[in-house]
Structure formats: structure tokens, C-alpha cells
Amino acid sequence: xxxxxxxxxxxxxxxxxxxxxxxxxxxxxxxxxxxxxxxxxxxxxxxxxxxxxxxxxxxxxxxxxxxxxxxxxxxxxxxxxxxxxxxxxxxxxxxxxxxxxxxxxxxxxxxxxxxxxxxxxxxxxxxxxxxxxxxxxxxxxxxxxxxxxxxxxxxxxxxxxxxxxxxxxxxxxxxxxxxxxxxxxxxxxxxxxxxxxxxxxxxxxxxxxxxxxxxxxxxxxxxxxxxxxxxxxxxxxxxxxxxxxxxxxxxxxxxxxxxxxxxxxxxxxxxxxxxxxxxxxxxxxxxxxxxxxxxxxxxxxxxxxxxxxxxxxxxxxxxxxxxxxxxxxxxxxxxxxxxxxxxxxxxxxxxxxxxxxxxxxxxxxxxxxxxxxxxxxxxxxxxxxxxxxxxxxxxxxxxxxxxxxxxxxxxxxxxxxxxxxxxxxxxxxxxxxxxxxxxxxxxxxxxxxxxxxxxxxxxxxxxxxxxxxxxxxxxxxxxxxxxxxxxxxxxxxxxxxxxxxxxxxxxxxxxxxxxxxxxxxxxxxxxxxxxxxxxxxxx
Amino acid sequence: xxxxxxxxxxxxxxxxxxxxxxxxxxxxxxxxxxxxxxxxxxxxxxxxxxxxxxxxxxxxxxxxxxxxxxxxxxxxxxxxxxxxxxxxxxxxxxxxxxxxxxxxxxxxxxxxxxxxxxxxxxxxxxxxxxxxxxxxxxxxxxxxxxxxxxxxxxxxxxxxxxxxxxxxxxxxxxxxxxxxxxxxxxxxxxxxxxxxxxxxxxxxxxxxxxxxxxxxxxxxxxxxxxxxxxxxxxxxxxxxxxxxxxxxxx
Numbered sequence: 001x002x003x004x005x006x007x008x009x010x011x012x013x014x015x016x017x018x019x020x021x022x023x024x025x026x027x028x029x030x031x032x033x034x035x036x037x038x039x040x041x042x043x044x045x046x047x048x049x050x051x052x053x054x055x056x057x058x059x060x061x062x063x064x065x066x067x068x069x070x071x072x073x074x075x076x077x078x079x080x081x082x083x084x085x086x087x088x089x090x091x092x093x094x095x096x097x098x099x100x101x102x103x104x105x106x107x108x109x110x111x112x113x114x115x116x117x118x119x120x121x122x123x124x125x126x127x128x129x130x131x132x133x134x135x136x137x138x139x140x141x142x143x144x145x146x147x148x149x150x151x152x153x154x155x156x157x158x159x160x161x162x163x164x165x166x167x168x169x170x171x172x173x174x175x176x177x178x179x180x181x182x183x184x185x186x187x188x189x190x191x192x193x194x195x196x197x198x199x200x201x202x203x204x205x206x207x208x209x210x211x212x213x214x215x216x217x218x219x220x221x222x223x224x225x226x227x228x229x230x231x232x233x234x235x236x237x238x239x240x241x242x243x244x245x246x247x248x249x250x251x252x253x254x255x256x257x258x259x260x261x262x263x264x265x266x267x268x269x270x271x272x273x274x275x276x277x278x279x280x281x282x283x284x285x286x287x288x289x290x291x292x293x294x295x296x297x298x299x300x301x302x303x304x305x306x307x308x309x310x311x312x313x314x315x316x317x318x319x320x321x322x323x324x325x326x327x328x329x330x331x332x333x334x335x336x337x338x339x340x341x342x343x344x345x346x347x348x349x350x351x352x353x354x355x356x357x358x359x360x361x362x363x364x365x366x367x368x369x370x371x372x373x374x375x376x377x378x379x380x381x382x383x384x385x386x387x388x389x390x391x392x393x394x395x396x397x398x399x400x401x402x403x404x405x406x407x408x409x410x411x412x413x414x415x416x417x418x419x420x421x422x423x424x425x426x427x428x429x430x431x432x433x434x435x436x437x438x439x440x441x442x443x444x445x446x447x448x449x450x451x452x453x454x455x456x457x458x459x460x461x462x463x464x465x466x467x468x469x470x471x472x473x474x475x476x477x478x479x480x481x482x483x484x485x486x487x488x489x490x491x492x493x494x495x496x497x498x499x500x501x502x503x504x505x506x507x508x509x510x511x512x513x514x515x516x517x518x519x520x521x522x523x524x525x526x527x528x529x530x531x532x533x534x535x536x537x538x539x
Numbered sequence: 540x541x542x543x544x545x546x547x548x549x550x551x552x553x554x555x556x557x558x559x560x561x562x563x564x565x566x567x568x569x570x571x572x573x574x575x576x577x578x579x580x581x582x583x584x585x586x587x588x589x590x591x592x593x594x595x596x597x598x599x600x601x602x603x604x605x606x607x608x609x610x611x612x613x614x615x616x617x618x619x620x621x622x623x624x625x626x627x628x629x630x631x632x633x634x635x636x637x638x639x640x641x642x643x644x645x646x647x648x649x650x651x652x653x654x655x656x657x658x659x660x661x662x663x664x665x666x667x668x669x670x671x672x673x674x675x676x677x678x679x680x681x682x683x684x685x686x687x688x689x690x691x692x693x694x695x696x697x698x699x700x701x702x703x704x705x706x707x708x709x710x711x712x713x714x715x716x717x718x719x720x721x722x723x724x725x726x727x728x729x730x731x732x733x734x735x736x737x738x739x740x741x742x743x744x745x746x747x748x749x750x751x752x753x754x755x756x757x758x759x760x761x762x763x764x765x766x767x768x769x770x771x772x773x774x775x776x777x778x779x780x781x782x783x784x785x786x787x788x789x
Contacts, residue, residue: 048644048645049644060767061767061768062767062769063767063769063770064769476761477764478763478764479691479692501691502690503688503689503690503691503692504645504646504688504689504690504691505645505646505686505688505689505691505694507688507691509764518761518762518764519765521764521765522764522765522766522767523763523764523765523766523767524749524766524767524768524769525688525691525692525694525748525749525750525766525769526686526688526694526748526769527769529646529686529694529748529769529771530769530770530771531770531771531772532599532602532771532772533597533599533602533746533771533772533773533774534599534771534772534773535772
């Protein structure tokens with residue numbers, strides 16, 4: 001494991017540019033009842049019913065298990081590192097004829113044996129973030145508008161939930177300092193070597209500033225607020241990406257890229273001598289610096305340089321990438337044959353050497369570029385263009401799905417993939433064009449070995465072997481397709497895919513992933529209606 | 540016209556029990572009852588048009604009706620089997636059609652129940668015009684549920700339920716008169732209005748819905764995919780009821 005952990009954050013406003021996680025997680029768009037893969041099962045959240053439905057595709061009866069999660073759910077995601085569903089609900093305000101219900105965080109395990117849990121919260125938050133290991137959750141507001149219906153609330157209040165606290169999960173409320181903004185999002189750091197011991201920070205992103213909160217001691221220690229602009233600076237900077245340099249020893253550094261800024265912000269956490277510490281204060285102080293990164297950088301990635309960490313930055317308006325040494329603020333331009341807006345960092349062999357080394361794929365999505373660049377990161381500042389290998393594409397990239405662990409990426413060309421796909425073999429540096437129908441969605445499951453295509457106009461799906469580029473067939477279905485959820489192999493060793501149709505009431509078709517055969521498919525219409533009469537017709 | 544023929548005729552027109560009188564041609568004169576001969580005893584047959592309101596204990600009915608009550612209309616026919624003094628015993632059959640429909644959050648829910656019953660009615664004619672009675676009924680119900688999903692197919696299922704009812708009622712009955720418009724052999728006729736309340740017990744309906752097979756075939760032109768039924772659960776048939784009936788006795 002590299003000593004640096006890379007985290008990035010895509011905000012709702014730029015969701016179109018987001019690449020789904022390699023585990024196939026999807027956007028928690030509750031109104032649309034997006035499915036969430038939980039290992040071998042799939043969960044749906046029915047916001048109107050305040051319930052989650054967990055479907056085991058291996059069950060021949062396709063009987064969904066209904067779990068109450070709280071009224072008005074706003075976010076549902078898989079809990080990191082588990083097969084649990086994490087649902088943030090706003091609850092119900094007291095009103096005439098309405099039973100009040102507190103806001104809550106629900107945990108619904110895919111396995112029906114352990115009971116689901118509901119953790120009451122103090123405020124009706126609208127978003128959540130979780131640590132990489134799924135232990136900590138921060139619930140927060142994203143707007144000062146009273147969307148939850150509360151007459152008064154503090155949009156800069158956080159709830160820090162420790163889901164593994166004993167004997168019960170703890171919820172600690174933390175109002176944070178504000179410079180007029182509200183949180184745009186929260187990013188968790190990996191475990192950092194902080195002066196008074198290893199710890200984890202939540203970086204709360206707001207317009208023109210970020211706030212550091214110790215998630216293990218959120219109420220004991222004061223938060224640190226770091227402005228990104230000077231007092232007289234009228235720019236509006238929206239933090240968009242956060243990376244952490246977390247060395248085993250030495251000062252950790254947080255890198256922040258902000259929309260609207262040409263610089264990357266490096267925030268080094270420097271120990272405060274014990275004699276200078278104040279009660280309730282942190283044991284470190286932030287030392288921010290700005291590093292020029294070209295014009296409006298759109299992505300950045302960390303890698304090891306010969307004498308410390310380096311930052312690779314790309315900007316769609318530039319025909320070069322930039323390597324930044326945060327220690328000296330020295331910038332080295334790496335000319336590219338095509339502008340890039342995304343960086344896919346990976347470790348793999350290359351056609352020239354059999355040793356696996358850190359490398360990057362630079363792609364210009366939405367830039368009109370017809371080429372992509374492979375970059376060897378070792379000695380990049382020294383070798384410059386000699387470390388860059390360009391490959392042509394048939395047409396510009398519209399979207400990219402990257403799976404570094406499998407050394408493969410899929411590029412969709414044109415609007416809705418109208419100009420086809422390309423499979424990029426990161427190790428062999430090949431770009432293989434694949435003919436594809438205009439599609440609404442491309443999905444790759446946790447195994448990252450198969451691609452599922454949901455066409456725009458047909459009630460059908462198609463499957464492609466990502467390792468060989470060979471189409472594995474297609475199947476017509478009985479209804480239009482909304483999305484596809486590939487699942488992990490079940491206890492019987494079979495891999496299944498759940499096709500979700502856009503029908504109110506829940507309409508799914510379960511297919512064996514290895515054989516797209518209508519005879520082996522099963523469908524169920526109205527899975528959200530399961531046990532509807534037994535629960536008093538309550539929807 | 541003998542009594543059997545009149546029984547069949549009255550059953551057919553039970554939806555409008557006074558239709559026979561109302562539809563008499565103008566040349567037949569004023570309503571026959573008004574000018575009928577002196578009172579006589581009606582015959583052993585009774586045909587009744589019933590309106591039934593069921594008050595359900597099961598909250599599942601709220602899917603189809605906010606009040607948890609459903610209405611039914613039907614007909615029943617009885618024949619007096621025995622009479623001893625003021626006591627009489629009648630048996631017969633009946634049919635009730637119950638329907639309830641309501642808009643849900645993302646679907647229209649409809650419940651239809653057809654109930655076929657055999658009745659045993661014990662009456663105590665303590666008064667010439669007001670007759671209390673006890674009704675015992677047993678039979679079978681055929682229930683159909685349909686949920687028409689928004690942006691999707693309708694799913695449905697049906698089930699049978701067997702059960703029994705017991706109720707107490709009060710019948711207000713006119714004196715029987717011979718209709719001048721009918722042949723002399725025709726029996727005297729009386730009309731009645733009955734109100735009745737009671738309780739019914741029955742095995743619950745269990746529904747597991749799926750779309751009609753032709754729905755999928757309509758989309759793809761192929762045989763539909765194997766479809767799993769979604770269990771809706773059970774609908775309890777223990778319910779109180781209130782019945783109003785208008786009867787024709789002959």
C-alpha cells in the first residue's frame with residue numbers, strides 16, 4: 001500500500017464528470033429509488049414509504065425484505081467496508097394528524113439475521129460523508145434554506161457518529177465556525193500521524209474556506225478554519241477535491257483544489273510545541289501555501305518524487321500537465337499532445353518494462369481531444385516528455401470509467417456514447433474501439449471484468465468482457481431499463497445482475513451474469529408492495 | 540302465473556323491486572296496490588335487494604378505502620320452510636358484489652369481492668308489520684385485487700375465502716295484497732324494508748400479485764419472462780356489517 005492515500009470528492013453540481021467508484025456504487029438519488037449493491041444483494045430505498053427493500057436475487061421467489069428506515073430519507077449509500085445500507089432520514093415534523101419522528105441514521109444489513117439499527121440525530125441534516133473504513137459518519141447540512149421545514153437551525157452544525165463505539169454508537173453534535181458559508185461537503189482523511197498520536201480529520205468544505213475537525217474528539221478539540229482567500233479577495237472558490245499526503249512520520253499535508261482558483265492549496269499540519277498548546281486546542285497548526293497550477297485545474301493526483309511528494313495537475317485549457325513540488329513550490333510543465341482534464345493513477349507494467357510502477361492515464365473528457373496520454377510518474381520532472389506516451393482515439397472522450405486495480409478503463413465517446421466506446425488497457429497501452437448503441441448508462445461491477453450497457457431506446461441490455469473486449473451477448477427484456485446492478489457471486493457461486501425497470505412500485509429482472517438467457521431470467525413487478533396488506537396498506 | 544314463475548320474475552327485477560308496479564302500462568290504471576283487495580298472507584317466497592356496508596378490522600383495507608369500510612350490493616332469495624305460530628324459518632341463497640377503489644401514492648388499488656351465500660332466517664312475527672329476525676349465512680367469497688402501477692403494468696391476483704355470518708335484523712313489512720293487474724291465481728304480494736347488523740368470520744384472502752402475461756408480451760412480442768409473484772399479504776375477513784334490504788314477499 002502506498003503511504004499516500006488519494007481521496008477525491010465529486011460534488012452534486014459536477015456529478016456528470018464523476019466516475020463511479022470501482023465497487024459500482026451509484027448516486028443516492030432517492031426520489032428515483034436508485035438501487036444500491038450490498039454484496040450479493042441489492043437494496044432500494046422507498047422514500048415515500050420510509051422503508052428500504054433488500055432483495056436477494058438468489059431467492060427464487062424474489063421476495064424483498066422490508067425494513068423501516070425513517071421518514072423522508074435524503075441519502076442512502078453502502079457503508080464502506082460492509083454490506084450495510086446507510087440511510088440518513090430527516091424524520092417527520094409534528095403537524096396536525098402527523099406523528100412526529102426524529103431524524104435518524106439507519107443501518108440496514110444485507111444479512112437479515114442482525115437487526116437493523118436506527119440512531120436518532122439532533123437535527124434534520126441533508127447530507128452525509130463516511131470514513132474509508134465506514135466507522136465514522138458526519139451528517140451535515142448543505143444549505144441554509146429551511147428545506148427540512150425547521151423554523152430555526154444552524155446549517156454549520158455537524159453530527160459526528162462513531163458507528164463502532166461501544167456499547168452503542170455515539171452521536172456528537174459539533175457546530176463549526178463559519179465565514180458566511182455552509183458546508184458543501186465533507187472529506188475524511190486517512191489515519192494521520194498527528195503530534196499527539198494517530199488521528200483522523202474531517203475536512204469540511206465551504207465556499208472560500210475549509211474546516212478541520214478531529215472526528216475522534218470532535219467536541220473535546222476545537223476545529224480549525226482555514227480561509228482560501230484573503231479578506232479583500234472577491235473571488236468565489238468552491239473546494240472541489242482534497243488529497244492527503246499521510247507519511248508515516250513527518251508532517252501530514254492536505255491538498256485542496258478549488259473551482260475558481262488557479263492555485264492548489266497545500267495545508268501542512270505542523271506540530272505545536274507542548275508548551276504553546278492551549279486547552280481544547282489542536283496539537284498542530286495549519287500552514288497553508290498556494291502553488292500555481294496553471295489555469296483552472298480540473299484534477300490532481302499525488303505521487304512520490306525523488307525527494308518527497310509531488311502533485312500532478314491537469315487543466316482542460318492547457319496542453320500540458322504540471323508537476324508541483326509543494327515543498328519548494330517549483331512547477332514543471334509536462335507538454336502533452338492533447339489537453340487532459342482527468343488523471344487516472346494506477347500501478348502497472350508497461351510495454352517497455354515488466355516491473356509494475358506508478359503511472360497515470362491523462363484523459364480530456366469534454367475537451368474535444370482525440371488522444372490520451374500515458375505518463376510514467378517516476379522521474380517525471382527529469383524525463384518530462386520522455387515519460388509521456390500518447391495514444392490516439394477515434395473520437396473525443398465524453399465519459400471515462402476507470403478501474404486501476406484491473407488496469408482497465410472504458411471511454412465513452414460522444415453524447416450518450418453515440419460515437420461508441422473504447423477499452424483502454426492500462427498496462428499494454430492499447431485503445432480498442434468498441435461499437436456501441438447510444439446508451440443511457442454504462443455499468444461495471446465490483447469485479448471490473450464486465451461492462452453492462454443500457455441502451456437509450458430499447459428494453460434490453462448488453463454485456464462486454466472487459467478483459468478481451470468481446471461482446472458476451474445481449475438480452476431483450478419485458479420493460480424499459482432504468483439501470484443495471486451487477487452483484488458479487490452468491491453463496492452458490494453464481495454471479496447475478498439485477499436490472500431495474502422504471503416502474504413505480506419496483507420492477508426488477510434478475511439475470512445470471514454468465515448467461516443472458518430469457519429462460520433463466522426471473523422478473524418481479526411491485527417489489528415495494530411486498531406485505532403491503534400486512535402493514536395496513538401503509539405506503 | 541304461478542308462484543314459481545313470479546319468483547323468477549321478481550328475482551330478475553329485484554334491482555327495482557317496485558318496478559313491476561311502476562312499469563305497469565298507463566292503461567292498466569293507477570298503482571295496483573292502492574286498489575287491491577283486502578289483506579291476505581303473502582306466499583313463502585322473498586326476494587330482496589340488499590345494500591351491505593362492511594366495517595373491517597384489518598387495516599389492510601385502508602389501501603382501498605380510507606375509512607376501512609366497503610360497500611356491497613346484491614340480491615337474496617328466501618323460501619319459507621316452516622311456520623309455527625309466530626315463528627318462521629326460511630332458507631335461501633344470495634349474492635353480494637363488493638367493490639372499493641382508491642388512489643395510492645404510485646398506483647390505483649382496486650378490490651372486488653363477490654360473495655355467494657346460503658341463508659337461514661328465523662323470524663318472530665310478534666307484530667303484523669314489524670318482524671325481528673336472526674340470519675345465519677355461510678358461503679364463499681371470490682376476491683380480486685388489482686394495483687395499476689404508475690408507468691408500469693397492472694398487477695393482480697385473486698383468491699377464495701370461506702366463512703359465515705350471523706346477524707340480527709328488523710323487518711318492516713306491508714300487508715300482502717293481491718294485485719289487480721295480475722291473474723287471480725297470482726299470490727298476494729307484500730313489500731318490506733329490513734335493517735340488519737351482525738358480524739362475519741371468514742378465512743382471509745391471501746394475495747400475491749403479478750402482471751397479466753399479455754402485458755409483457757405486448758412490449759416485446761415474445762413470451763414473457765418467468766415472473767415471481769409479489770406477496771401482498773393477507774386481508775382479514777372478520778368484519779362487522781350493516782345491511783339494508785328492500786324485499787318483495789309473495
